[in-house]
Every structure is written in C-alpha cells, then in structure tokens.
Amino acid sequence: MATATYDADLKLFVNGAWHASEGRDAQPVFNPATGATVAEVPLATAADLDEALAAADRGFKTWKATDVEARAAILHKAADLIRQRTDRIATLLTMEQGKPLGEARGEVAGAAQLFDYYAEEAKRAYGRVLVRPTGQRSIVIKQPVGPVASFTPWNFPVYLMAKKLAAALAAGCSVIAKPPEETPGSTSAIVQALADAGLPADVAQLVFGVPDTVSRHLLASPVIRKVSFTGSVPVGRHLMKLAADGLKRVTMELGGHAPVLIFDDCDLDRTLDMVVPQKFRNAGQVCVSPTRFYVQQGIYDRFIKTFAERTAAYPVGNGLEPTTKMGPLANRRRPDAISALVDDAVAKGATLAAGGERFGDGFFYKPTLLADVPLEARIMNEEPFGPVAVARPFATEEEAIEQANRLPYGLAAFAFTENGRRANRLGDLIEAGMVGLNTFNISGADTPFGGVKDSGFGSEGGPEGLDSYMVVKAIHQA
Numbered sequence: 001m002a003t004a005t006y007d008a009d010l011k012l013f014v015n016g017a018w019h020a021s022e023g024r025d026a027q028p029v030f031n032p033a034t035g036a037t038v039a040e041v042p043l044a045t046a047a048d049l050d051e052a053l054a055a056a057d058r059g060f061k062t063w064k065a066t067d068v069e070a071r072a073a074i075l076h077k078a079a080d081l082i083r084q085r086t087d088r089i090a091t092l093l094t095m096e097q098g099k100p101l102g103e104a105r106g107e108v109a110g111a112a113q114l115f116d117y118y119a120e121e122a123k124r125a126y127g128r129v130l131v132r133p134t135g136q137r138s139i140v141i142k143q144p145v146g147p148v149a150s151f152t153p154w155n156f157p158v159y160l161m162a163k164k165l166a167a168a169l170a171a172g173c174s175v176i177a178k179p180p181e182e183t184p185g186s187t188s189a190i191v192q193a194l195a196d197a198g199l200p201a202d203v204a205q206l207v208f209g210v211p212d213t214v215s216r217h218l219l220a221s222p223v224i225r226k227v228s229f230t231g232s233v234p235v236g237r238h239l240m241k242l243a244a245d246g247l248k249r250v251t252m253e254l255g256g257h258a259p260v261l262i263f264d265d266c267d268l269d270r271t272l273d274m275v276v277p278q279k280f281r282n283a284g285q286v287c288v289s290p291t292r293f294y295v296q297q298g299i300y301d302r303f304i305k306t307f308a309e310r311t312a313a314y315p316v317g318n319g320l321e322p323t324t325k326m327g328p329l330a331n332r333r334r335p336d337a338i339s340a341l342v343d344d345a346v347a348k349g350a351t352l353a354a355g356g357e358r359f360g361d362g363f364f365y366k367p368t369l370l371a372d373v374p375l376e377a378r379i380m381n382e383e384p385f386g387p388v389a390v391a392r393p394f395a396t397e398e399e400a401i402e403q404a405n406r407l408p409y410g411l412a413a414f415a416f417t418e419n420g421r422r423a424n425r426l427g428d429l430i431e432a433g434m435v436g437l438n439t440f441n442i443s444g445a446d447t448p449f450g451g452v453k454d455s456g457f458g459s460e461g462g463p464e465g466l467d468s469y470m471v472v473k474a475i476h477q478a
C-alpha cells in the first residue's frame, strides 16, 4: 500500500497573515480512501470575515492601479511556483479528495496554465474608440468590477480555484476565496504560491467556514461587487437571491447531466475507448461527466456488452497506488447519494449491467453501468455526480435530440457520428453551453466554459472569463 504524509498546516489567510485555529471552531478533513481524519481546518469567525472584507476593499484600490505588466509578472511567478510544487500539491489533493495521483498532477498543471494564460490575457483587455463626424470621440474602456467573493467546489479544488483567482486577479480585482472545507490543503497551496510570488498582502484572502454563514456575511457587504460560484443548482439559486439585494454581478457554473448521443455511423471502437476513462475520471464527480448514453438501436447491445465488461474491470483503489485509475468518492455524502439513485433505478426496472455497490473502508463505490433505464428513474433526471452511466436505445436523430434536450440542465453534451452534416445539426440543435462532437475534450484555459438553462450562466476560461470580472465604461468627449 502506498503511503504519503498529509503535509499541510491549515490556516486562514487574511490581509497577508496566516491564522491558525487559535480558539476558532475547526472541522475534520478526511482521507476518502481510508475514512481517516488527516487534519483539522479552522473556520472563519464573523470578525475574520469583516477583516477579509476590509482587506479586500483596500486591496482592490491598490491592485486595480497596479500596472498590468506588474500584475502579469506576479501571476507568471505563481504559475512557476505551482509547477515547482506539483508533487506536494498533487499528494495533498489525492489524500483529501481521492482522485488518482496522475489526475491530481494533471489538475495542478492545468492550474499553472490558467495563471500563465490570464497573465497574458490581462494585457489584451482592450476597449474601442468611436469617432463622430462632429469631432466627438467616444472611448469604451473596461475596468475591474471590484472585490470578488468566489466559492469553489471539492471536485476540482485546485483547478477551479485557480480559474476564478487567475481571471479575477488578472482583471485587477481583489478576491475573498472560500474553497471547500473538504479539500483545504491543496487549495491553500495555490494562495501560498500567490503570496510567495509577491501578491500584495490585502489582494487575495482565503477563508474556510460554514458555507452558508460565510456566503450570507460576504454577500450582505457592499464591498463585494461580484460573486462567482461553482457548485450545485440549489446553492446557485440561493446565492443569486443573496446577490440580488446588493445587485452584485454573478457567474453561476452549476450542475449538468450530460447526454451522449452515439449514432450507428460512429467509429464505435474509438468511441468506446474514450467513453470508459471519461465516465470514470474523478469517479464521475465532474459537472461535464458523460452520463446519459443514448445509443442507436442497431449498436446498442454491442455497446452495452463492451461498456459493461470494461466497467467491471476498471481498476479502483487508493489514488496513491500507481495502478489505480479511479479513486473513492470525495466525501461521505456521495456513496449514500449514489446508492440511493442506483437502487431507485433498479427498483423501477433498470438492468444493472456492472457495479452497483460500495466497498472498502473509505468512500468507495464501484464503477457502474445501468442499461434500459426508465425515464421516470430519478437518475435520468437528477445529476448523479458519481461513477454511474445510464443507457437507453434510440431510433432516430430527432428522438435523440429530443432526449438530449429533455432536462432543465444545459452544461455539456456529446455526440459521436462520422456524418459531418449530422454533426453540424447536432452542434446547432443541442441545448448546452458546450457540445463535444467525436470528442470529450471541451475545457482549457483559452476556452469559454459555462452552461445554459439551469446549468447557470456566464463563462469561465478564455477572454470571456476575463470579461466576467470587468465592467464597461463609455467616456464621451467633444
């Protein structure tokens, strides 16, 4: 059994100083592969949050006035430090979140890329000039929106925290980041890298706490001008209501229930080679995880047989083991949630083609495939956020599109076909923020990422991600 040390001294970071528990409430951090407690994370008090707000207010005034080249240099330096510290950050991530070490290393690399990308993109926050025949000129400029409250989830704690911090800081905003209490060590390492890179003391604050207490406190303050949240639809709705009172701008990256349309004219072997690792990446705890497999009837049986064989043979274990391809679920809540969804589907007539049970001391659930799942099963309607694929046959392209669009979610969707004109139609007609045609590769630092319908709105990644932290001002001069 591979061993490693959970090497994190968990603290809050407010106004450039690290604060340990020191009488604050604290919450245990678990290793999901063993269920053991590895550390305790301090929870912010109301006084901590007030101090963070005051610091973010001060930090915004100096940071927005800092030359963009100087801001970019700090972000590049943070990227370098994150890369140098990959082994430590990835080990913390695996030990507190569960994902295999290889995936954790990839996530850290992605976080570093985000800082590099936004360091450069900050230099391209261009405006425009309108010239009137009267001689009047109108100048349109972009300015940072103000101090940001950012709330990130536990599924990609390092990458998603970097995505919000890199874009906000590049735009010239100060930030109060509240990452998930389940994964504090790896997320703290990102803030440490920024501090070590020379970020001024009051620009980025890191607080852990009781999520509802923290968000209510921060969103009630006039200091916060923008809220960026990644997480579930109900919490997104709740935060939007809190943000409404202060008319704060919001970006909501919420849940998904990605359909995958597999047509009988696809390259089935190539498709299956991609499907299985994608479904079980991060144990399915991915907002764009391929989930609802609609397979054309002529290839349905072959697809299910191969998918089930590979699912049953998928190597699951402690993410520190080199042979592991799928780790445990991230927290104690997830195996219970997944069990309930699978049991409900089977009770309503679905066929359990592979998996379908918990195992081990930690929070493990076997990679699972359910076939012929009735539409009324909960799992056909609620985001499973776990290692479960559901499959149903379809006859026509129209039926497949209708099924893809039947849920209120609209984050990612995928389709596999070698027919180019059909691929064009699918790209146009599927209601989603992102459509992958013959690919699952839909994310990157330079790529807008976000949803439609109940999956939220606003993009992260790409120039759109920078714009979401900026306001437009028109200056007219005669």
Ligand code: NAD
Binding pocket: 151, 152, 153, 154, 155, 180, 181, 211, 212, 213, 215, 230, 231, 232, 233, 234, 235, 238, 239, 253, 254, 255, 256, 286, 287, 333, 383, 384, 385
């Ligand atoms: P949850 O709804 O309790 O929490 C979701 C996230 O929001 C967590 O990171 C949590 O810390 C945070 N949160 C909860 N209440 C909050 C509040 N009042 N203010 C600020 N932040 C708050 O669910 P959970 O059990 O942690 O996660 C399960 C569900 O969350 C999944 O089913 C999935 O739909 C969703 N989720 C989505 C993403 C994503 O990338 N879009 C990531 C993680 C979780």
